[in-house]
Amino acid sequence: MxxxxxxxxxxxxxxxxxxxxxxxxxxxxxxxxxxxxxxxxxxxxxxxxxxxxxxxxxxxxxxxxxxxxxxxxxxxxxxxxxxxxxxxxxxxxxxxxxxxxxxxxxxxxxxxxxxxxxxxxxxxxxxxxxxxxxxxxxxxxxxxxxxxxxxxTRPVGGWDREEVLLLADWVVADGGGTATVPRRSPMGGMMGRGMMGRGMMGRGMMGRGMRRGTLPPDGPLTEPYYQGYAVNGHLYPSGPPIRVKKGDKVRLRLINASSSTTYDLCLAGHRLTVLALDGQDVTPKTFDVVRLAMGERVDVEFVADNPGAWLLQAHDTGLGESGLAVAVVYQGRQNSPPKGPRFHPGLSLATYWDLAAARPKAHPAGNPQRWYRQVLSGGMHSPYWSINGRLYPDSERLSAAPGEKVRLSYFNRSMIAHPMHLHGHFFRVVNYALPPERWLVKDTAIVEPMRRLDVEFVADNPGNWFHHCHNLYHMEAGMANLVTYTRA
Ligand SMILES: [Cu+2]
Incomplete structure (x- = not known):
């Protein structure tokens, strides 16, 4: 195409x-x-x-x-x-x-x-x-x-419209995500009303309503129950629709700035062609649903070939009033009520294994010089989230010398996905079905529950770099460590 x-x-x-x-x-x-x-x-x-x-x-x-x-x-x-x-x-x-x-x-x-x-x-x-x-x-x-x-530098263009859509989960109360609201327990259940620390209360007083022990007074917050999911600061249906006319080719730059929410997005009446993941071009491929975890970006395009009023909507963030949605409205269809997608198991979901870097990009062959196993765990009976059983800042350091190829093997030993983010570098998502030069170039990758995922990066940007889960509540609860540079 x-x-x-x-x-x-x-x-x-x-x-x-x-x-x-x-x-x-x-x-x-x-x-x-x-x-x-x-x-x-x-x-x-x-x-x-x-x-x-x-x-x-x-x-x-x-x-x-x-x-x-x-x-x-x-x-x-x-x-x-x-x-x-x-x-x-x-x-x-x-x-x-x-x-x-x-x-x-x-x-x-x-x-x-x-x-x-x-x-x-x-x-x-x-x-x-x-x-x-x-x-x-x-x-x-x-x-x-x-x-x-x-x-x-040399614009590629080709789109009649481009929209930047920034997705965020919100507690609609003073303090946003740190507001005093019901929170999820580490197990995902209800925790009762905690008085959240660090704000006006100074120290937390969580624990009422908890079945398993109590949290330490200075312990981390757990994620709140979000009340709404906004696109560019608007809860549907309040935001402006994306206006298109028949024949338009539209590019959407989707950014998940949420602290604790992954979205599966579908545009009713259309399919989405993935152009880039985390800003880096992939060979374009068309799907019904794209998944976007915290910290990830996906660029998609669609051709406006089905006049009407439609919703680009996320599955499972709550329907209608509280769910994430933005309308896509064709010229002359401003008065039609937008129609949402119907999610069903037959839809195709864009996964990392369906996509490849657009142009072969060099990646050094051979075994990595450093290979770190990263066991991701937590959530059971505990508010803490760890890598290899350790909590930041007491976590291990991952060292690398300039020019070395470093492999990180993530083993998710928990029941929840962790979008792992490395600062200062792009990594490649290891995919043995492809030659290394076609491996996806990303900076954030979802490690699904109880699964393994490997990434590799070349240590080409000296310094001390943060490496962590991009679920904010996991990061603040310990799921982070540092990549540090040593001499070769
Ligand atoms: Cu996490």
Whole structure:
């Protein structure tokens, strides 16, 4: 399918205008210069289009924060101003930035104290769909994130519209995901109403209603029961629909900025062609359903060849009122009620094993120089989540010398999936059905319950790098360690 060259000139002028209005679109001809962006982290009153106003953390008063768009290779200079009452940082999820710019508190920098600023400066590359988010405490679940799009130097185009859709799970109450609301127990059951620590209460008082023991007073939070799932800060049906006309070729850049929710997404009346995973091109292939775990991105396209009003909807996040959905409405069909997809076992789901890197990308042959077994466990009778039985920061270090090939073999010994994320590098998802140069290039990979998954990366970006589960509540409960560089 020739999706790359067709109608390049028609590409999304409205999206351009929208981005220009926020001042974050790179000016033509300035690729060699530095693009400056200011992100102010502050508490803001927000509304998701349904339900009450509440206080969340936001960049520039909005959540998600502004879309940052930049050309591949362009220098970014992003000034973070912290107007919160707590320290904060920003992590550039998926981008292999220099270690000192990676935004992990106590690993790559001291967290930015309230009232102070920090400048993140790096070159944006390679092209792809990324996002930025706070890496401090539970701030990711409180609203501190936004999309980061790196455009290729030579635009491929071919789409009549492009939409960036950032997906987030929300507790519609002051504090967002750290609000005092019923929480799930580590087993997935109800835990009773805990008074969540770290906020106004200082220390947690969880335990009432728990059947198994009590949590330590300074123990980690467990995930809340989310009340809504937003697309670009809107709970359906409040958000703007994606407007198309018959014949349009539409590209969607889907980003899962949720703290604890994986989505299986289906567009009623259409199929979705996967173009890229974690911003890196794959050989295009068409499916009914795409799965997106926390921290993952998927670029898909569809051809608008079935006029009507439809829903792009997630399975299993609650139906109708609380589920994740966005309408896709054809010209002239504004008054039709959108029709949702019907999920059934006959639908095809895009898995890692169905996809391959678009162009063969070199990956060193032979055995890895370092091979680490990573046993992922927790959740049974305990609020903690571990790698090889150890909790961050007391976890082991994974060392590598520059240029070495490192294999991580994940063994998930728990009943829940873990999207494992490595900072500062892309890894390849080991797939013996393909030659290594076609293995998927990713930075976050789902390790399904009770399954094994192997990834390999080349140690080509020196520093101390965080490696963790991108379920925020698992990460904060210990499921993390560090990759550190040694001399060869
Ligand atoms: Cu996890």
């Amino acid at each position: 020739d999706y790359t060259r067709r109608r390049f000139l028609h590409t999304s002028l409205s999206a351009l205008a929208g981005a220009a209005a926020t001042g974050l679109w790179p000016m033509p001809g300035l690729a060699a210069t530095e693009q400056r962006v200011e992100l102010v982290a502050q508490e803001s009153r927000i509304n998701l289009g349904r339900g009450p106003d509440f206080t969340a953390y936001a960049f520039n008063g909005q959540t998600p924060g502004p879309v940052i768009r930049v050309r591949e290779g362009q220098r970014l200079n992003i000034s973070l101003k912290n107007r919160l009452l707590r320290p904060t940082t920003i992590h550039w999820h998926g981008l292999p930035v220099p270690n000192s710019m990676d935004g992990v508190p106590d690993v790559t920098q001291a967290a930015v104290p309230p009232g102070e600023s920090f400048s993140y400066r790096f070159r944006a590359r390679p092209a792809g769909t990324y996002f930025y988010h706070s890496h401090f405490g539970y701030q990711l679940d409180q609203g501190l994130y936004g999309a980061l799009i790196v455009e290729p």
